[in-house]
Amino acid sequence: MHIDLIRSSSSKSLPQQISGTLAQRIRSGLLQPGARLPSVRSLAVSLKVSQVTVSKAYAELERSGMIICSQGKGCFVANPELFKQSEGHSWQEHYNDYLPRAQLWRNFKDSEVKYPFHLAAIHSGLLPLEQIGATMAALVTAQPELMATYGNFQGDPDLRETMRAHLLARGIKLASSDLMITSGTQQGIDLVARTFVGPGDTVYLEAPSYTGAIDVFAGRGAEMIFVPMDEEGMKVDVLTRLCDERPPKLIYTAPTFQNPSGVTMSMARRQRLLEIVRSYRCLLVEDDPFSDLYFHSPPPPPIKSLDTDGHVVYMKSFSKVLAPGSRVACVAAGGDILSRLIAAKSASDLGGPLLTQRAVLPFIAKKYDAYAAELRMILRRRMELADKLLKRYAPPGVTWNLPEGGLSLWLELPPSQDIGRLHELAGQQGISFLPGDVCYAGHTPSRHIRLCYSQMSEEDMQQGLASFLDLLDKYLS
Structure with missing residues (x-):
């Protein structure tokens, strides 16, 4: 496994760089649940660092709940029961790549849900x-x-x-x-x-x-x-x-x-x-x-x-x-x-x-300028409808600012919320959103989520947003 290490970095230690890169690979699906991580010794040799450095990185990932380490068996991405691998492809697990993360790829994988609020795009019915x-x-x-x-x-x-x-x-x-x-x-x-x-x-x-x-x-x-x-x-x-x-x-x-x-x-x-x-x-x-x-x-x-x-x-x-x-x-x-x-x-x-x-x-x-003028009016109406629903149904402590243009709203949730768990629950109801932490690198936590109001029909957008806000209310309470 290749990881680019900046050995002169004053902002992040080597263990932090290793754990941060592995965390990004896990979040973006490059390392799937149940995948076995390289041994401490083999990763230390490939990265030309000490085994103590790798051990510290793995310990940090284990504390955050992203991996599970077992004496004599090794370290695995959490939730191993979800992981299924074909025997014929098992060799690929330890074939080196140079991808530190692939969050954009993971976002598009969520596009089949009923209410895809995660994708900043315009509904096909509005396009020429x-x-x-x-x-x-x-x-x-x-x-x-x-x-x-x-x-x-x-x-x-x-x-x-x-x-x-x-x-x-x-x-x-x-x-x-x-x-x-x-x-x-x-x-x-x-x-x-x-x-x-x-x-x-x-x-x-x-x-x-x-x-x-x-x-x-x-x-x-x-x-x-x-x-x-x-x-x-x-x-x-x-x-x-x-x-x-x-x-x-x-x-x-x-x-x-x-x-x-x-x-x-x-x-x-x-x-x-x-x-x-x-x-x-x-x-x-x-x-x-x-x-x-x-x-x-x-x-x-x-x-x-x-x-x-x-x-x-x-x-x-x-x-x-x-x-x-x-x-x-x-x-x-x-x-x-x-x-x-x-x-x-x-x-x-x-x-x-x-x-x-x-x-x-x-x-x-x-035709572009005339089309853009009409599209602006439609998107403004969509944004205002989303704002009305938020004002009516958003739980206390949820805040947002209205943009002057664009396709999305950026919501801030109350402190100490597990947005990963909220994302999982929303997915079970056919609703997706973009967690704010993917808009940073490394372990940076975020209390924000992005909701796009332009990807669906107006009716679906209102139904999906009302359903999500109901879920959010129950989750926060």
Whole structure:
């Protein structure tokens, strides 16, 4: 079992790093209930640490109830009675991998429940699937050669020009040659991390942060430092003090309707964050999936619109609000940074599918703005309905703030609650939510949960939320 250890880390000891990584693997399902952990001796040899160090890590996991150790038998992930393994596949258990966690994968595994509040997505009935599907069908009939053609590594030139005009209307001035089309922003984050982040590099994120980004940076062996937020977004004064101690290689932020908290960063904070990035000559990854989904007035302009030195790598998702299966997003960067990202993408997928890029192009060019305006009204109504149900049925001690846009609500539960147990009980009733602890790395506990109000039909959303609040009331009492 491979674990990237940062031996110069002043924030976490080696036992804490080992136990934290194993805890993440257990929570995300990479280590399943009943799986046997490597022996203390074998893990110590593979990680080049003392057996005492591994013993301390295992002791911490056992105290937290995540593993069970038996003298002479070894240590196992808790609840061994739930674990079933084919004899023919038993060799795979000790085949090394380099995945410290895979929480995003686990989240999508929960998608078959009746009320999937955990997934930040838009109900298919609200998406322009028929229009985009009709365009794709026409392309297949008229230009079947598109299916036999490798796409441009940087993305279809016409689509890049359309996206350039789209970003220009939002204050970002650049050429279409400064854009790259990716398979969703998740690929963009992965490309940045694989190109510029290595073991021990310091990456700063908001606390809490997007689960998929945490998975990616953890996979690169980065030392992630989480910066607290308030109603104006990431606390840049705290970030400044932290950067003085550990200079950043990269800072990741979702400043508009942040996932999962829903907080929007103020203009003053955006300007200050850019100043910090310039002073440390590092990259800022600005993830922007939701800025077009505002409920009242438009949010502050993207940080990229202020960037004159190429420090900001801006990522804009279109698939999430149009057709998630199309996996279309754009990455805006410049100079040698973009060149290296294009090189990384060419090695990753030989260029994105040309057919899907051409299928979404006409809609983005001619119909997107009107569609987004209508979608904003629908999502605002959904959010207000969810808020009414919460005000009526939420137990005492449960709090939340209304976002100015986006797809989810971020709830805080009373102290000393076992959210893992609540998640299990909800699942038995066909209800899922996103536990807040997956939005951090390591053992960080959280009293929060995320509920998405846009994934289901309006009727199902209300029924599911009422059922969940009834369960929550009984659980807390």
